[in-house]
Amino acid sequence: MTARRRLRAALVLGAALSIAGCAARGPLLGPLATGTRAGPVELEATPFFAQERYQCGPAALATALAASGVDTSAEALVPEVYLPGRQGSLQPELVGAVRRHDRLPYILPPTIEAILAALDAGMPVLVLQKLGGGPFPGWHYAVVVGYDVERDWIVLRSGTEQRKVMSASLFFATWDRAGRWAMVVLQPGTLPPDPDFARYMEAAAGLEAVGRHDSATLAYEAAARQWPTEPLPLLALANLAHARGDLVAAERGLRAAVLLDPRDAAARNNRAEVLRQLGCVSLAHREIEVARTLAAGGPLSDTVEATARAIAAQQGEDAAGCPAD
């Protein structure tokens, strides 16, 4: 056997083994089929923007944004997310650009089920894939628009292909190697399917942090409806009310948060501070004393003590119209 023949045999064997490896895994999507997920799903109305060289980031982002009702195009997004020195686009910048267009960037949990659930709910999913290997990593953004359990495939808007069909196992491998990053673009006030409280609140708080207060308000309101026993959305809405100078609304929201969880020292601390700013000194004093007891010895205590000192330094009578309790 010559060296060339041996190499050839090794290559054939390697290829056969890798094919066997794929086949042994069996269908990927089949086990995820449920009663309501029997047939194929394809969001055919999802727009398509073919990419230019290196610019799958703007193209995939345009697809996801346009699907959520934003009037945009791949070319228009190039100055927002393309990084010439890296010949590509970075994930945090895609997330930031979604905020710039007043949409909520929700990062999905890293499971195939989460992607299928989003598609079931009519939401295309922007994903990062790692297609190459070694010195040619081949990072690529695409938008998942459909799946077929029966045929075990995934449908993508990808690069210059409007309808790219990829076997579920190949898609999963490339997505897995890229860290299983997947994002849906939501109109503020709408929720993803099976929403996760921490993920959703982080996305909403991101809108607030970059100054998109109206969108953040809609998102927090949706969270308050979805998780009526959680004080954090109420605290968040109160912070936004405070930021726009509406102390009365802020106080009302914080009172509701305290009612939800009377042992929430943060909500009590914030309420005491807003009451102080409203000139309701005696009630502020009562509130901060409860907060001090709750926070004693904990990581909150320094902040609460600072609030207490500010309240103690406030002189004068209670303002008119202070809440009774």
Next chain:
Amino acid sequence: MKNRFVVYVLCLAMLNLGSPLVAQAELLTTLQAVEASTRAQDMAAVNAALAREEVRAQFEALGVESAQIEARVAALTDAELRTLAGQMADMPAGADALAVIGIVFLVLLILEAVGVIDVFKKFP
């Protein structure tokens, strides 16, 4: 219970962050709460303003138009700025699939030419 934990972590993060939040020390910000609960807490030690400067400089070096730099930086949260400041050169930059397919084709072509494989039946 979960929420209270979140806020406790938030306060810890706030105290570590220092100056940018001191002006609002008595009001706890929402973002710090949720970020602190889902991200590594060592990030809290990094100063957000420095990260912002760093990202600005790297954007400029990587060829972002100066008119766009401010708007792009403004769309990012402190945590994202910290991530970018440290990893902008190494983070995955999604580009396109074509280059990779081209390279695979080239490799196949070379292997074919030297006789290791025989997949292009009409190739001389």
